[in-house]
Amino acid sequence: MVEQTGILAIDQGTTSSRAIVFDIDGHAVATAQREFPQHYPHSGWVEHDPQDLLDSTLKVCRKALKGARAAGVHAVSIGITNQRETTIVWDRKTGEPVHNAIVWQDRRTAERCAALRSAGHEAMITERTGLLLDPYFSATKIGWILDNVAGARARAEKGELAFGTVDSWLLWCLTGGKSHATDATNASRTLLFDIHKQRWDDTLLELFDIPKAILPEVLDSAADFGTSDESVLGAALPIQGIAGDQHAAVVGQCCFSPGMIKSTYGTGCFALMNTGSEAVPSKNRLLTTTAYRINGQPTYALEGSIFVAGAAIQWLRDELGIIAHASQSEGLANSAEAEGLFLVPAFTGLGAPWWDPNARGAFFGLTRNTGVAEFVHAALDSVCLQTGDLLEAMAGDSGTHQHTLRVDGGMVANNWLLQRLADLTGLTVERPQIIETTALGAAYLAGLQHGIYASLDELGSQWALNQSFNPAISRSHRDHIVAGWHDAVRRTLTNV
Helix, strand or coil, rough: CEEEEEEEEEEEEEEEEEEEEECCCEEEEEEEEEECCCCCCCCCCCEECHHHHHHHHHHHHHHHHHHHHHHCEEEEEEEEEECCCCCCECCCCCEEECCCCEEECCCCCCHHHHHHHHHHHHHHHHHHHCCCCCCCCCCHHHHHHHHHCCHHHHHHCCEEEEEECCHHHHHHHHCCCCCEEEHHHHHHCCCCCCCCCEECCCHHHHHHHHHHCCCCCEECEEEEEECCCCCHCCCCCCCEEEHHHHHHHHCCCCCCCCCEEEEECCCCCEEEEEEEECCCCCCCCCEEEEEEEEECEHHHHHHEECCCCCHHHHHHHHHHCCCHHHHHHHHHHHHHCCCCCECCCCEEEEEECEEEECCCCCCEECCCCCCHHHHHHHHHHHHHHHHHHHHHHHHHHCCCCCCEEEHHHHHHHHHHHHHHHHHHHCCCCCCCCECCCCCHHHHHHHHHHCCCCHHHHHHHHHCCCEEEEECCCHHHHHHHHHHHHHHHHHCCCCCC
């Protein structure tokens, strides 16, 4: 058997860790996935044990590498993509975390953000970072750990502690503590990084009271981040691509031209529009972010973040127990007898374009005939309707209305959902042949740095359509549903 070249992509997500070995044509040859526990110490708080993130990642990597070798594919590089904003602080000498990871969904620092907003700091923060002042991002999470773990702030100021988002934590562990770095996309999600100057910002560090000594080095998304320790994965492999999950999906979806939009459906939903070399400020409470940075040149994007997408179906399954498997959702939604039930899934507040951390979830329109199918229908509708709000905001900011939306993530295997998405947004929805585009984007970035791919144009030629979905309801029907949705959202908002 002639051995083929492959790339190991690590996709460390909110509820599971996944490893995929891709061949150079972008086809998955070996995959492994492992879920890990979530921790909810208080209402609105979400944590992970960093050791669970590491252990699950190592197990899936070893399994995927073994499967690839059995298929005659030899991985020569590693790409990492990760849940963003999730915050870990650890001891530089021992590698031991000083506290559980505080997950991006966590809202414990809402009061701190409100105080900074009341003091008039949000405009400056947004101008420099492209972000809003929200507990979603990392800065106030770091501050909370330093202020609530005994001795942590003093140790941080002495340079004894390290901060990282999940990519930095995994990189540190994979390299045996030799590399403390991140990429420009993950750095741009911390509230501490000036996306225009592409560097940590001293004014923001002072405002949030974060010692600069704990920060990782910021590199391009395709760069030489270090080499995995042979004792960790059984092989010394260069780690050459890192990007936050939604940014990696932009690369995996080959949205390389300004105006192209991708939307990823996993635990949450995240839509990004490529805006090229221009960091477009949002008038509609979207985020301006670094889509990717290659050869020192940042490409920017407008982003809308929805906190709850697939998590709504998980909630129906795990907390309410009304479905046994997420895969049942397609058939149940299709069997629902009527529209008119709305779920506003503000379980951890509302994201873009509402940004209300204190909003809480609610159903509107319950009748005696409401059953399991209607609950599922409403949960999937909430994903589509939230996406529609993001796309309208993007159109307002960019001045252009797009006609096509590229989608990816675990939820897009559901044909009913994608047809409904086309109906409720009025756009043609395109599903690629490879829906795990987040992991694929990490592999592409590593492959660029390794020299497997010559350019983004070469990668763009690999994108292939699986199926497209066109709107099939009238504009008036769509407007009626959207009006009902907006009425339901307004009833849950606390910041109006």
